[in-house]
Amino acid sequence: MTTENDWAARCDAVRDLHRSLLPSAEQHPLAQTLPDLRIADESRIAPEVGSASILAQPGGFRREHIQAELPPGKELHQYAATPLNVHLTRDGFMQRFLVTGVTQELGDGTKLLYESRPYRRGRLPKILRLSTGLPPEPLPPTLKLCGFRPRSVPYWTSVTFLCGALFFTAGSVAWMIPAVGDGAHGAPQWEAQLTVTDTYLVGAVFFVVGCYAGFVEVINANLTEEVHSSTEPLNPIGSVHARSVRERGGSFSRSEAQLEAWSKSTHMQPETWPGWLLSLHWWRFQPNSLLWWGALVQLLSAGIFLLACVAGLPGVLQGGRDAEVYLVFIPSLIGSIGFVFASWVYLFEVTSSPNPLLPPRTLSVGYFIALLNLAGSGLYTVASGCYFYPESESEGEYDTAYYVSEWGVRFGYAIGSLCFVSSALLAFPEILSE
Numbered sequence: 001m002t003t004e005n006d007w008a009a010r011c012d013a014v015r016d017l018h019r020s021l022l023p024s025a026e027q028h029p030l031a032q033t034l035p036d037l038r039i040a041d042e043s044r045i046a047p048e049v050g051s052a053s054i055l056a057q058p059g060g061f062r063r064e065h066i067q068a069e070l071p072p073g074k075e076l077h078q079y080a081a082t083p084l085n086v087h088l089t090r091d092g093f094m095q096r097f098l099v100t101g102v103t104q105e106l107g108d109g110t111k112l113l114y115e116s117r118p119y120r121r122g123r124l125p126k127i128l129r130l131s132t133g134l135p136p137e138p139l140p141p142t143l144k145l146c147g148f149r150p151r152s153v154p155y156w157t158s159v160t161f162l163c164g165a166l167f168f169t170a171g172s173v174a175w176m177i178p179a180v181g182d183g184a185h186g187a188p189q190w191e192a193q194l195t196v197t198d199t200y201l202v203g204a205v206f207f208v209v210g211c212y213a214g215f216v217e218v219i220n221a222n223l224t225e226e227v228h229s230s231t232e233p234l235n236p237i238g239s240v241h242a243r244s245v246r247e248r249g250g251s252f253s254r255s256e257a258q259l260e261a262w263s264k265s266t267h268m269q270p271e272t273w274p275g276w277l278l279s280l281h282w283w284r285f286q287p288n289s290l291l292w293w294g295a296l297v298q299l300l301s302a303g304i305f306l307l308a309c310v311a312g313l314p315g316v317l318q319g320g321r322d323a324e325v326y327l328v329f330i331p332s333l334i335g336s337i338g339f340v341f342a343s344w345v346y347l348f349e350v351t352s353s354p355n356p357l358l359p360p361r362t363l364s365v366g367y368f369i370a371l372l373n374l375a376g377s378g379l380y381t382v383a384s385g386c387y388f389y390p391e392s393e394s395e396g397e398y399d400t401a402y403y404v405s406e407w408g409v410r411f412g413y414a415i416g417s418l419c420f421v422s423s424a425l426l427a428f429p430e431i432l433s434e
Contacts, residue, residue: 006238012058015100024367034355035226039288040391041105044358051149063303066415079347081137094373095227096288097288097289097290097347098116098160098223098224098289098290098348099116099223099224099227099228099350100115100116100223100348100350100352101113101115101116101223101352102114102227102234103128103244104125104222104233104234104236106233107128107130108131109130109131109132109133110126110127110128110129110130110131110236111127111128111167112128112234112236113125113126113127113128114223114234114238115223116223116224116291116349116350117346117349117350117364117366118366119221119223119238119239119242120154120220120221120222120223120241120291121154121217121241121366121427121430122149122152122153122154122155122221122238122239122241122242122431123235123238123242123430123431123432124237124238124242125236125237125238132408142433143429143433143434144428144429144432144433145428145429145432146432147428147432148371149431149432151273151276151277152241152431153213153216153241153280154217154232154241154427154431155431155432156213157210157213157214157217157266157427158209158210158424158427158428158431159210160206160209160213161206161207161210161214161420161423161427162421162423162424162425163203163206163210164204164205164206164207164210164420165203165204165205165207165376165420165424166203166416166421167199167200167202167206168199168200168203168204168207168413168416168417168420169414169417169418169421170195171195171196171197171199171200171203171413172410172411172413172414172417173414174196174199175195175196175197175413176406176410176411176414180192180195181195181196185398186401187230189314193313193314195365197309197312197313197314200309200312201306201309201310201312201313202296202306203309203417204302204306204308204309205306207302207304207305207306208299208303208306210297210302211298211301211302214295214298214299215295215296215298215299216280216281216282217241217280217294217295218283218285218291218292218294218295219242219283219286219295220239220240220241220280221239221241221405222284222286222289222291222292224288224289224290224291225286225288227290228288240279240280240368245407253265254340278412290345291345291346291349293345294341294342294344294345294346295342297338297341297342298338298339298341298342300338300341301334301336301338301342302336303333303341304331304334304338305331305332305335307327307331308328308331308332308335309326311323311324311327311328311331321391325388328387329366329384329387329388331383332380332384332387333384333385333387335379335380335384336380336381336383336384337381339373339377339380339381340374340377340378340381342373342377343373343374343376343377344372344374345368346358346374347367347370347371347374349370350364350366350367350370351367365426365429365430366430368423368426369423369426369427369430371421372422372423373420373423374418375419376416376417376418376419376420376423377416378416379412379413379415379416379419380413380416382408382412383409383410383411383412383413383416384409386404386405386408386409386412387409389401389404389405390407
């Protein structure tokens with residue numbers, strides 16, 4: 001025997017039918033399926049599918065049966081595993097060209113926060129609200145300063161940048177010591193070439209590789225492009241770079257365990273190295289993304305720097321001072337300005353403000369990395385500008401030209417390189433820590 005109000009815990013469709021049969025039907029409004037008014041999850045067969053209006057979408061009724069009858073060891077197809085009612089909210093002062101953050105609400109009520117820099121650096125999205133409607137319990141932060149993440153593009157980006165910055169620092173310091181790296185002030189030519197010219201060249205090669213790795217990092221995990229171009233919801237476990245977390249082994253943290261339940265093996269990286277490499281995009285055209293332009297300009301600037309370092313090799317420059325200006329000084333200045341532009345873009349990304357010099361409300365490691373990269377790029381620009389100061393009239397003199405070169409060019413490159421070393425070192429805890 002049923003009572004008049006026993007329909008209250010039923011699904012929306014059954015409740016509407018009961019309302020229509022009640023003598024006082026006009027006093028009972030039909031069920032609403034707005035997120036704020038939906039029925040409790042425990043009253044549904046499949047909470048992750050959504051309410052009655054959502055079930056009207058193709059495949060909605062079938063998903064519960066597919067999940068229930070799935071044989072052991074088999075995973076759902078990505079379509080069947082994707083929630084139907086996903087809501088996105090974008091953040092950023094330039095949402096058309098640079099989306100700095102996205103809030104995504106899944107079908108079961110879980111709310112996730114995706115931030116642009118952590119997203120492309122392989123971090124997991126933040127859980128703002130659990131499916132129960134409650135915020136997650138805070139976890140104690142874990143700090144990991146070093147590690148090995150071979151299938152992580154951001155990891156190799158940081159490694160190559162660190163190597164390039166170390167070589168540039170060593171070359172600049174050697175150049176500042178006249179007896180070691182200055183052939184015009186007492187150092188043997190072979191020693192000056194080995195400690196300065198060749199060292200700069202190796203550092204420039206590492207910078208080019210690092211900038212290309214950074215470009216690949218961006219085009220595979222560009223939050224702006226994925227929000228604007230894709231009709232699919234964002235993966236609950238993050239970008240393709242975040243899926244290398246499974247290589248850490250051991251148990252997952254509480255947040256990862258929840259995300260793992262939503263992310264099936266169709267999202268996992270291939271098991272083999274060739275498969276992983278083939279799963280990445282190595283070139284993509286994303287002109288509507290400011291982040292893409294920043295990464296591309298940085299890559300081109302590193303290539304120009306490399307050409308300047310090649311021009312400094314013995315026997316390459318044949319036209320004296322004029323050839324040095326066109327083949328070394330100007331390319332170095334253009335490359336430095338390009339690095340400044342890219343650093344500004346990355347600072348916009350972490351501050352999400354028209355004035356990136358103002359620190360964000362919540363300070364992060366990524367913010368200090370962007371600041372250090374901007375400082376290093378600015379010092380490189382100043383050092384490259386000091387190249388144009390007229391050279392000494394006679395070789396070996398310690399005149400004004402020498403001191404401009406010593407403290408403007410060499411010291412500027414040394415301190416700028418140390419900024420890049422510091423930012424690259426900070427990148428490891430940013431990538432490896434939980």
